[in-house]
Amino acid sequence: MSRSTGEVRPIFPAGAVVRYQNPAPEDIALDDLEFFPNMASGTESTSQERNILDEGRFASLASFLRDCIKDYLDNVYCYQYEKFEIIHSWVNRAPEGGYQRMHYHGNSVVSGAYYLKADATQSAPLMFDKPELNTQPYIAIATREQTLFTANRIAYPSSTGTAYLFPSHLRHGYEAPNRGGERISLAFNVMLGGIGLFYKL
Numbered sequence: 001m002s003r004s005t006g007e008v009r010p011i012f013p014a015g016a017v018v019r020y021q022n023p024a025p026e027d028i029a030l031d032d033l034e035f036f037p038n039m040a041s042g043t044e045s046t047s048q049e050r051n052i053l054d055e056g057r058f059a060s061l062a063s064f065l066r067d068c069i070k071d072y073l074d075n076v077y078c079y080q081y082e083k084f085e086i087i088h089s090w091v092n093r094a095p096e097g098g099y100q101r102m103h104y105h106g107n108s109v110v111s112g113a114y115y116l117k118a119d120a121t122q123s124a125p126l127m128f129d130k131p132e133l134n135t136q137p138y139i140a141i142a143t144r145e146q147t148l149f150t151a152n153r154i155a156y157p158s159s160t161g162t163a164y165l166f167p168s169h170l171r172h173g174y175e176a177p178n179r180g181g182e183r184i185s186l187a188f189n190v191m192l193g194g195i196g197l198f199y200k201l
């Protein structure tokens with residue numbers, strides 16, 4: 001990663017994106033789903049008002065994703081909470097050339113995307129933007145190559161059977177037009193109960 005002769009330690013990263021691989025991805029029938037145009041995108045989505053993971057056809061996928069969420073909450077962020085709940089889940093369908101502008105998810109702590117159908121070498125990758133708050137003039141230094149400390153955008157391949165979990169407030173999307181045919185993902189939001197803390201100094 002670094003050619004430094006010293007011991008390099010990233011401090012206070014913007015968040016953890018964790019990749020999980022479903023050991024047994026299923027071919028889930030989606031032909032009867034109803035899709036609607038999606039805001040600021042060339043992608044269609046099922047309604048975000050309902051929890052599509054509650055449908056029987058997604059039962060074993062929901063179980064896999066709940067295991068991923070528990071690992072993310074317990075072993076990556078080490079949050080204290082009493083329970084978590086998948087409060088929204090929906091399916092997104094990007095045609096050839098489809099895209100989704102950068103956005104973030106409100107009223108949610110952790111979000112995720114699972115690829116029901118995607119090709120790692122061709123489908124639009126999932127991108128994240130580094131959070132920035134510029135309310136003053138700033139200094140921009142050109143770099144010879146991007147590093148963990150200077151990059152402000154990162155892309156992860158979308159691939160069938162892969163899930164990415166990330167903090168809901170991180171801006172994400174896929175602005176590179178989708179290639180290689182249809183890309184279908186299932187997105188979800190997670191809320192915590194019993195978190196207990198209600199003030200911050």
Ligand SMILES: [Fe+2]
Nearest residue numbers: 103105172187
């Ligand atoms: Fe999203």
